[in-house]
Amino acid sequence: MKRALWAVAGIVLLSGCATTRLGMQDAMVIRAKDRVAPALVHIIPVKEVFTAGRREEIAVQGSGFIITPDGIVVTNEHVAGQSRFVKCILQNKQEFDAEVVGIDPDTDVAVLRLKADRKDFPTVKLGTSADLESGQTVLALGSPHGLSRSVSAGIISVTDRYLGSSNPGSDQGSDAAPFNTWIQTDAAINSGNSGGPLVNLRGEVIGINTRKLLGADNVGFAIPIDVAKEIVAQLIEHGKLDRGWIGVSLQEMGRKTDDASARGVVIADVEPLSPADEAGIRAGDVLRSINGQPTDARYVEGLPAIRKAIADLPLGSEAILSVARGEEVAEVKVKTVLKSGADGNEVELPEWGFTVSEVTPLIARQAQLPGKTGVFISGAQVGSVAANARLQSGDIILKVDNIEVDSLETFRKRYDEVVAAKKPLVLLDVKNGALTRFVLVEQEQTEAEAEAPEQDSLETPEGAVDHVE
Amino acid sequence: MLNSLVLALLLAASNAGATAAPEMSQATIERAYNELSPALCVIAYSFEITNPKNNERVKQDAHTPGLIVSPDGLVLARGHMIGDNIEPFNIRVSVGHGDAVTEHPAVLLQKPTSVNVAMLRITSDKPLQLPFARFKPDVRLSVGEPIAVLGVLGAAFDYTPSVVVRRIGSILDTPRTTYCLDDPVPPGFTGGPVVNVKGEVVGVVGYDLSTSEGGDLYVRSGFPLVYQTELFAKYLATPPAEAGDGDADAPSWLGVFTQPLTDELAQYWSLPAEGGSVVSTVMAGSPAAIAGIQRGDIIVAFDGKPVRSKQDRDVFAFTRMIRETPVDKPVVVKVLRDRQPLEVTVTLAPQPVTSGRANEFEDKVFGLTVRELTRDVRIMLNLPEDVQGVIVRRVQSGSWAALANMRPGIIILSFGGHAITSIEDYEQAVAAVAAEKPLEVSVFSRVGAVTGFFRLEPRWEDVKE
Numbered sequence: 001m002k003r004a005l006w007a008v009a010g011i012v013l014l015s016g017c018a019t020t021r022l023g024m025q026d027a028m029v030i031r032a033k034d035r036v037a038p039a040l041v042h043i044i045p046v047k048e049v050f051t052a053g054r055r056e057e058i059a060v061q062g063s064g065f066i067i068t069p070d071g072i073v074v075t076n077e078h079v080a081g082q083s084r085f086v087k088c089i090l091q092n093k094q095e096f097d098a099e100v101v102g103i104d105p106d107t108d109v110a111v112l113r114l115k116a117d118r119k120d121f122p123t124v125k126l127g128t129s130a131d132l133e134s135g136q137t138v139l140a141l142g143s144p145h146g147l148s149r150s151v152s153a154g155i156i157s158v159t160d161r162y163l164g165s166s167n168p169g170s171d172q173g174s175d176a177a178p179f180n181t182w183i184q185t186d187a188a189i190n191s192g193n194s195g196g197p198l199v200n201l202r203g204e205v206i207g208i209n210t211r212k213l214l215g216a217d218n219v220g221f222a223i224p225i226d227v228a229k230e231i232v233a234q235l236i237e238h239g240k241l242d243r244g245w246i247g248v249s250l251q252e253m254g255r256k257t258d259d260a261s262a263r264g265v266v267i268a269d270v271e272p273l274s275p276a277d278e279a280g281i282r283a284g285d286v287l288r289s290i291n292g293q294p295t296d297a298r299y300v301e302g303l304p305a306i307r308k309a310i311a312d313l314p315l316g317s318e319a320i321l322s323v324a325r326g327e328e329v330a331e332v333k334v335k336t337v338l339k340s341g342a343d344g345n346e347v348e349l350p351e352w353g354f355t356v357s358e359v360t361p362l363i364a365r366q367a368q369l370p371g372k373t374g375v376f377i378s379g380a381q382v383g384s385v386a387a388n389a390r391l392q393s394g395d396i397i398l399k400v401d402n403i404e405v406d407s408l409e410t411f412r413k414r415y416d417e418v419v420a421a422k423k424p425l426v427l428l429d430v431k432n433g434a435l436t437r438f439v440l441v442e443q444e445q446t447e448a449e450a451e452a453p454e455q456d457s458l459e460t461p462e463g464a465v466d467h468v469e
Numbered sequence: 470m471l472n473s474l475v476l477a478l479l480l481a482a483s484n485a486g487a488t489a490a491p492e493m494s495q496a497t498i499e500r501a502y503n504e505l506s507p508a509l510c511v512i513a514y515s516f517e518i519t520n521p522k523n524n525e526r527v528k529q530d531a532h533t534p535g536l537i538v539s540p541d542g543l544v545l546a547r548g549h550m551i552g553d554n555i556e557p558f559n560i561r562v563s564v565g566h567g568d569a570v571t572e573h574p575a576v577l578l579q580k581p582t583s584v585n586v587a588m589l590r591i592t593s594d595k596p597l598q599l600p601f602a603r604f605k606p607d608v609r610l611s612v613g614e615p616i617a618v619l620g621v622l623g624a625a626f627d628y629t630p631s632v633v634v635r636r637i638g639s640i641l642d643t644p645r646t647t648y649c650l651d652d653p654v655p656p657g658f659t660g661g662p663v664v665n666v667k668g669e670v671v672g673v674v675g676y677d678l679s680t681s682e683g684g685d686l687y688v689r690s691g692f693p694l695v696y697q698t699e700l701f702a703k704y705l706a707t708p709p710a711e712a713g714d715g716d717a718d719a720p721s722w723l724g725v726f727t728q729p730l731t732d733e734l735a736q737y738w739s740l741p742a743e744g745g746s747v748v749s750t751v752m753a754g755s756p757a758a759i760a761g762i763q764r765g766d767i768i769v770a771f772d773g774k775p776v777r778s779k780q781d782r783d784v785f786a787f788t789r790m791i792r793e794t795p796v797d798k799p800v801v802v803k804v805l806r807d808r809q810p811l812e813v814t815v816t817l818a819p820q821p822v823t824s825g826r827a828n829e830f831e832d833k834v835f836g837l838t839v840r841e842l843t844r845d846v847r848i849m850l851n852l853p854e855d856v857q858g859v860i861v862r863r864v865q866s867g868s869w870a871a872l873a874n875m876r877p878g879i880i881i882l883s884f885g886g887h888a889i890t891s892i893e894d895y896e897q898a899v900a901a902v903a904a905e906k907p908l909e910v911s912v913f914s915r916v917g918a919v920t921g922f923f924r925l926e927p928r929w930e931d932v933k934e
Contacts (some may be wrong), residue, residue, distance in 0.1 A: 189803040206812050215567045231670040254909060254924045268921035284913060368851055393837045436764065437749040446500055 023404035025137075028201050033139055033151050035203025038122035039066040040091050040141050041073050042148040043098075043112075043195060045083035050355045053379035053393075055348035057084060062141030064088070064112065065124045065194030065205060067232070071096070071114030073233055076193030076210050077103045080110040088114055091122075095192050102235030105341060107179055107242065108210050109176070109228050110195070111235040124197060125205025129224030132159045132183065140187040140220070142196025154187030154218065161221060162300040163211070179308045181301055182221040182342070183207045189220030198222040245339035246319075247274020248281065250306055252297045264288040264324060265297040266304050271365065279334045281323060287461060288322040288329065311339060345408055346378055351386020351419045352441065354391060358408045366398055367431060374398045374431070375411040389441040391430070398436070399429035491666040493634055501664040505619045506566065506630040507600035508537045509661070512546055512575070517558040519863065532628070533561060534621045535562060535589065536673065537601045542591030542707055544575065544671060545659040545701070551580050551588040553825050562591050562856065564599060566630060579709040582720060583698040583792070584661070585677040588709060596635060603663050604705070605669040606698040608635045610648050616695070618650075618674055620658030631740055633658060637695070648695040663695050663751055672697040676783065719819035720792035724755020727787060729778035738767075740808065744777035745769045746787050748804075752844070753854050760815035763806065770803035771801035791817065812822050821845075828892045829862060832899050835910075835925055837861055837869020841892050850880075856915060857890040858882040873923045875912070880919065883913040 006126075041064040046057050062079030066072065075089065079257040080086060086098040098112040115123065133156065140152045160181040185198060189212045207222030223386035232337025234241050249269035265285040270277045285308075287295050290313070295306045313319050313336045321332045356375045359367075363376050377395040397405055400414040418426045426441040500844035502580050512535045520528050536547040542562075550557055560575045578588040591597065610616070614637045620627045638651030653662070654674055663672045735742040739760075746768040751758050766774050768787070772794055776787050794800055794817055802813045818836040821844040831838045839859040842852070845877045846860060881889050885907065887898035903908050910925040 186497075249919060249921065251922055254911075254922075266922060269919045283923075289875055362918070366851070368853055425733060427734075433748045435850045437726075438726055438734065438747060438765075440737060442729070442733065 002453045012400075018249050028161075028316045029137070029139065029153055032199055032201045032203040033059065033141065035279055036065065036124050036139075036197055036205065037151075037200050038091050038150070040149070040196070041065060041075075041126045042089040043073075043075055043079055044087040044089070045080050046085040048084060050346050050348065050357075050378055053348075053354045053381035053384060054393070055346075055355060061143055061146040061192045062191065063209070065141075066090075066114070066121050067123055067126065069119045069121050069123060069455050070115055070231075071098075071118065071121045071235065072101070073098060073112040073114060074228065075110050075112060076208065077108045077110045078210075079195045080112055081105065081403065086112060088112070089148065091454035097455070101426065102239040104231050104235060105178075105343065106241070107223060107231050108177070108226060109208065109223065109231040109235065111232055117443075124199075124205045126202065126225055126229060127200055127202065127206045129159075129183065129206050132156055132200075132206060134159050134225075137201050138185055138187055139199045139201075139205070140185065140189055140193060140196060140222075141199060142193040142209060144188070144192045145357065146192050149278045150193075152188035154185050156186040157186050160301050162303065163221065163388045164300075167340055178304060179311060180224065180227040180304050183224055185220050185222060186218035188218060189222075193220075201386045206408045210410055242315055243339040244313040244315055244317075244336035245274075246276045246279075246310060246313075246334050246336055247271035248276045248287075248382035249309075250287070250297065250303050252285075252300050252303060263296045265295050265303070267323075271361070275334045275337055279332045281332060281334070282325070284325070286324040286337075288324055293321055344376070347408070347412065349415060351443075352386040352391075352415075353381035355379045356397070356411065359396065363396075368434070369396070369431075372407070374405050375408050385441060385443065389428075389439050391428075391439060391441075392432075394432055395439075396431045398431055399427075401427055402429075485775070488931070491614065493617060493666055497664075497666060498617050498632055499666050500668055502619065502630065502632045505602055505662050505664070505670070508602040509566075509619060509621055509630050510535045510537055510544060511563045511621060511628045513561045513563065513572075514550070514555040514557045516550075516555050519556075519713075525866065529740070532624065534628075534660055536660065536662055537564065537599050538604070538705055539600050539601055539708075540577075540597065542573070542593065542597045542599055542720065544589040544591060545660065545707065546587040546589060548580065548587050548675065548677065550583030554864050558790065560589060562589065563628070564591075566628070576711050578711055581701060581704050581709065584695065584696050585675055586673065586701055588704060588835050590708065590711075597663070604671050604698040604702065605671055606702050608665060608669055608671040608697070610640070610665065610671065610695065610697075612637055612640055614666065616650075616663050616671075618654055618658050618789070619662055619749060620655065620661040622657060629655075631657070633844075635693075645700075645785075646671075646697070648697065650674070650695070650915045654693050659679065659693070669916050670698075671695065671890055672835065717894040719822070721794050721796050721817040722756065722820035723725070723815065724752040724757045724792045725762060726752075727778070729780055730785050731779055733873050738808070740767070740805065742779075743769070744779040745805070746778045752768045752848070756818045760813050760814070762800070762804065762813055766804040766806050766811075768802055768804050769810075770801075770887055772800045772802075774911075780904055792820075806878075830859075830892045830896050831863075832895070833928065834899055834903050835870045836865030837870045837875065838863040838865075839892065839895055852879075852880070852915075856880065858887075858915065859895050868895065869925045873912070873925050875923050876915075879923070880915040881912055882915055883911075884894040885910040895897075 002451050043062040043064045044059055046059050049056050050057055062075055064073045064075035067074055080100050081103045088098045096114040096116050098114050098405045101111040101113050103110040136156050138156055153430045161184040162181050167412045170275050178323050189266045193209045196209045197205040198209050200206050206225050209222045211221040213219035242309050247270060251266040251268040267283055267285045267287055269283055270281055289295055290309055294469040296301050297306055315336055315338055318333050318335050321334055323330055323332050340361055346355055347359035348355045357378045359372050359374050359376050364372055373398040377391055377393055379393050380391050405411045424443055430437050430439045511531050515528055515530050517526050517528050533550060535544040538545050546561060557577060562573050562575045563570050565571055573591040573593055575589045575591045578590055616635055618633050618635060622631050633654060635650045635652055635689055637648050637650045641647040659674055661674050662670050665671050672695040674693050725748045728749050730745035730747050732742040738825050748762060748764055748766045751762055753762055767934055768778055771790055773789045777785055778787055782826055796817050796819050799814050799816050803812050804813060823845045824843045825845045827840045829840050831836055840862045842860055861877050864875050883889055884898040885902040906929045912923040914923055
């Protein structure tokens with residue numbers, strides 16, 4: 001009893017006179033916060049967003065933390081991605097511009113570099129997320145709703161939360177978080193906290209605050225720092241991550257089938273024409289191992305590690321998959337290819353007043369397209385040439401004047417030609433769902449021209465160039 | 470002042486005399502009322518409405534006016550009595566008014582596909598000799614022409630017959646001749662008989678325009694229309710079978726989606742601006758596909774009749790042309806392909822069954838109601854032809870299927886290891902699985918464009934058959 005009292009006194013003394021009136025817990029929280037706060041960054045990126053057929057730039061607010069004395073900042077991809085300009089404000093109110101070193105949408109990690117010739121930036125100490133325990137106290141630092149220098153405290157609710165359901169299709173699309181589990185915490189995390197550090201009581205960063213459950217109270221999620229460390233190292237080196245892909249979706253084995261002898265992970269879906277498809281793997285097969293390494297997922301929490309094991313296979317390498325179909329087990333060789341992103345490049349085409357994006361493999365599959373072909377209309381402005389031709393979000397343009405469109409680049413080229421030539425009628429072959437149709441775009445009577453006839457007609461196309469990356 | 474008033478009166482009088490505009494006389498209205506009131510009946514029924522999301526069912530009682538159209542008890546009523554999720558039962562028809570009301574049980578007949586009306590038949594042990602309305606077909610109505618509509622007042626007035634007078638407000642030519650009234654009618658008048666100035670019964674009041682190939686899909690017009698006699702005459706001559714007894718009449722089907730050859734498209738393709746139907750999608754396995762009709766072909770004549778679509782609504786006229794051609798007759802279709810005229814001979818097929826009429830199976834063990842995959846669903850979901858299965862229509866809340874996160878719209882490809890290609894397969898698979906009682910049933914499904922497994926974990930001791 002006496003010894004415990006001494007220990008308290010010791011901490012109080014160490015923390016200085018300001019904390020003498022505070023308890024032990026307060027002292028520990030303050031000390032941990034003080035170790036991280038100088039390296040905390042309030043991030044204001046100007047991002048490119050596409051909405052209702054228009055490209056816009058909006059300023060958003062996020063958080064981040066400095067990890068090297070020369071100013072490497074870690075944050076979220078959803079904070080710094082698609083940004084034209086990034087402003088960073090440090091704890092001491094100093095402002096720096098930053099360049100984006102690299103982004104990884106699949107894990108939502110981004111790396112920035114502060115534009116300053118300095119080698120003395122304060123840094124955080126990165127801890128490990130390997131030994132976390134649910135119930136331990138953590139702090140979240142950042143700029144909730146733009147309120148910089150905010151600290152909130154809570155505990156780790158769950159150390160390995162799987163986000164996404166085990167339902168078919170849930171690992172597809174841009175919202176999926178396929179490659180890692182998450183730290184769930186009840187420390188208040190709000191929009192603007194994104195990219196900020198989750199800190200243990202030793203003042204070490206153990207996670208990147210990234211998501212919250214909408215409509216819930218105190219259900220926030222952080223990327224475990226061990227996951228982030230690996231991504232950050234690769235982003236600093238290569239600027240992006242190239243993941244291997246074989247074209248399978250996985251599902252856990254399930255409780256009932258999980259006896260001691262039933263191991264592996266269920267192949268739920270095989271992408272047509274993918275390496276796995278060509279190797280003869282079928283939905284319903286059970287994947288036992290990859291290159292001799294067992295792939296067991298009894299529950300959903302086991303899935304991210306297997307997806308990561310596939311993604312980590314060297315590109316173009318041949319992996320040996322042990323696959324069970326009923327009683328039979330076969331070894332199958334599968335050659336990995338590059339995994340493409342969930343989101344495609346997008347551009348605004350102001351003359352017709354609409355935005356188009358690349359056809360991603362998922363869009364192609366949903367549209368029943370034979371591979372990557374056409375461009376996807378992501379929005380059309382009210383009253384625009386595109387809208388007058390009844391083009392709408394979700395349409396896929398397959399041909400322009402009977403010439404096939406195989407990529408966003410070829411579409412841009414054809415589009416620029418017909419716009420420059422002021423061709424009065426342009427015929428598009430358009431697909432939406434199961435139906436195709438012919439769309440005739442009338443270029444002559446655009447509202448802009450009708451309203452401002454004296455304007456130099458060259459101005460509009462030149463203005464367009466501004467919007468292109 | 471006095472002079473001008475006299476002049477005005479004179480003008481009015483001479484005007485009326487010159488045009489002899491038909492007007493609805495009080496005598497005509499009264500005669501229509503007296504003749505048709507006995508044929509007006511009141512249908513009392515209960516219906517069950519099912520929420521497709523959770524399979525929750527609510528039962529309600531309702532009344533709706535009906536019109537007896539044959540002495541042996543054929544009754545016409547508003548189409549909204551029956552729907553995809555609305556199932557009427559406990560149907561009774563009250564004939565007569567005031568003190569002389571007789572109540573008869575009645576059964577529902579299959580709903581006609583071309584017009585949104587419901588049909589019932591009064592059932593009776595004894596032969597019936599009921600008062601009924603005699604319809605006059607092929608009567609042209611004109612804009613401004615007055616018409617009388619018979620209906621019944623509400624329960625507070627003991628469902629007493631009543632009459633209102635309206636005028637034809639406008640006439641649309643496509644997709645078929647459609648007469649719009651100038652003003653809404655009260656609720657008890659929907660489905661009521663329409664009488665013209667000559668005292669002829671020319672149709673009934675309805676609210677929906679039937680759409681092109683959708684079978685029993687309708688577009689709510691929000692405005693009362695006259696369903697003219699021709700639209701349902703064939704159902705009066707040959708009444709449909711009782712609901713649930715096989716298929717109703719299937720219209721003829723070509724299997725293409727078309728768009729009009731607008732003048733701009735004609736200009737683009739350097740074709741004469743004479744209209745036509747541009748084939749935009751050819752459905753796999755359809756009569757059009759078999760005959761070699763291709764996407765981009767422009768149909769300019771069908772069965773000797775010119776096709777001159779220039780606007781969107783003209784497409785419906787072409788669809789109607791197809792629907793009214795017999796299925797077994799070889800039809801010559803004139804098309805332009807790459808500007809060259811070409812003749813193609815097609816044999817139309819009956820339109821494939823639509824999802825509203827698809828076979829359904831309610832699986833009480835797992836709590837799923839599944840339907841066969843119909844062509845309209847394949848188009849809606851953009852399903853490739855090689856995908857075989859059944860589609861989940863409803864999931865019973867709290868069921869094993871609901872616990873496994875199954876939801877409407879999922880396509881079941883295999884069930885507990887049994888491949889599913891039809892409702893019968895599903896029924897058999899459930900029976901086989903229920904006999905085996907496994908701890909877990911894997912349901913291999915397609916959700917959107919991807920596949921995966923749902924795991925049902927029934928507690929067999931709780932399963933009630």
